[in-house]
Amino acid sequence: MKIGVVGAGTMGRGIGQIFAQAGHSVTLIDVSADALSFARKDIQSSLQRLAGKGKMKDEPDAIVARIEFLNDMERLKNCDIVIEAVFERLDIKKDTLARISSIVGDSTVIGSNTSSISIDVLSRAVRHPERFLGIHFFNPVPVMSLVEIVPSEFTSSTVIEHITEILKDVGKDPVFSRNFPGFISNRILMPLIREAILTYEQGIASPADIDKTFRLGMNHPMGPIELADFIGLDVCYDIMEVLYRDFGNPAFKPPVTLKNMVDSGKLGRKTGQGFYSYEVRR
Numbered sequence: 001m002k003i004g005v006v007g008a009g010t011m012g013r014g015i016g017q018i019f020a021q022a023g024h025s026v027t028l029i030d031v032s033a034d035a036l037s038f039a040r041k042d043i044q045s046s047l048q049r050l051a052g053k054g055k056m057k058d059e060p061d062a063i064v065a066r067i068e069f070l071n072d073m074e075r076l077k078n079c080d081i082v083i084e085a086v087f088e089r090l091d092i093k094k095d096t097l098a099r100i101s102s103i104v105g106d107s108t109v110i111g112s113n114t115s116s117i118s119i120d121v122l123s124r125a126v127r128h129p130e131r132f133l134g135i136h137f138f139n140p141v142p143v144m145s146l147v148e149i150v151p152s153e154f155t156s157s158t159v160i161e162h163i164t165e166i167l168k169d170v171g172k173d174p175v176f177s178r179n180f181p182g183f184i185s186n187r188i189l190m191p192l193i194r195e196a197i198l199t200y201e202q203g204i205a206s207p208a209d210i211d212k213t214f215r216l217g218m219n220h221p222m223g224p225i226e227l228a229d230f231i232g233l234d235v236c237y238d239i240m241e242v243l244y245r246d247f248g249n250p251a252f253k254p255p256v257t258l259k260n261m262v263d264s265g266k267l268g269r270k271t272g273q274g275f276y277s278y279e280v281r282r
């Protein structure tokens with residue numbers, strides 16, 4: 001199949017990689033030349049690591065050769081499936097989905113990797129809502145087997161079955177959620193991250209001790225603050241904003257500390273500075 005992915009950031013490049021690994025040809029689109037060149041480097045090094053562990057049947061170079069890295073949406077024309085993975089902003093997603101929908105053929109399935117935005121609302125931006133649904137991957141995509149499948153009111157059952165089969169075929173293990181803010185995962189995870197940040201903001205404990213509590217006390221592989229840095233603090237902020245607005249519940253309101261960090265460009269791992277400091281690989 002020919003798979004299109006729009007947005008070559010943390011998620012888009014991982015989504016492109018797993019489809020190319022499974023033998024599909026991939027068109028990975030981004031408006032940023034930097035994001036595209038980093039995506040190529042990151043996919044190459046991820047594939048080298050997997051090859052080193054003996055986890056692949058194809059050579060990394062052969063897999064990368066199946067991916068075109070472009071800033072040209074017109075190339076989505078012949079795609080069987082297009083997955084949108086741009087910023088978690090309603091206006092940007094609606095514009096991007098409308099553009100994708102105006103380019104692709106009538107039989108193409110369009111999916112959104114949104115973490116929290118209503119799939120019913122997004123489906124209004126496409127020409128064929130029956131061929132549109134939420135396909136929510138987890139980070140890092142090549143490692144995490146979970147995908148949340150979120151149909152809208154209008155998604156056809158044939159499309160749900162078809163996408164479920166394809167996801168299983170590329171090694172994913174789906175769960176199904178009704179279209180509701182935050183679906184299953186972020187409705188539960190974001191309040192945890194929010195409380196962890198407030199616990200730090202109120203001077204109760206350091207990020208290191210909050211994270212240690214979850215690693216050693218609850219057997220989580222990562223504490224909530226490290227996880228927020230890993231997801232991207234801007235992504236967490238945007239998701240909390242959507243949940244706060246859509247539920248109308250202050251239990252989802254983004255903490256001031258999180259807003260200040262996003263405003264000052266401290267976005268977590270991807271920028272080298274979040275609640276912790278990291279070596280930047282770019």
Ligand SMILES: NC(=O)c1ccc[n+]([C@@H]2O[C@H](COP(=O)([O-])OP(=O)(O)OC[C@H]3O[C@@H](n4cnc5c(N)ncnc54)[C@H](O)[C@@H]3O)[C@@H](O)[C@H]2O)c1
Pocket residue numbers: 006007008009010011012029030031032035085086087088089092096113114115116136137138139230231232235
């Ligand atoms: N980071 C995570 O852990 C995670 C997990 C699951 C889902 N998501 C969701 O995936 C989506 C992307 O998140 P991310 O972490 O990859 O963000 P990111 O900031 O790493 O990447 C987003 C990319 O989209 C590109 N972009 C923006 N507008 C565009 C447009 N109009 N056309 C083409 N490209 C455009 C940007 O240049 C950027 O490279 C969001 O909806 C987010 O909520 C994120």
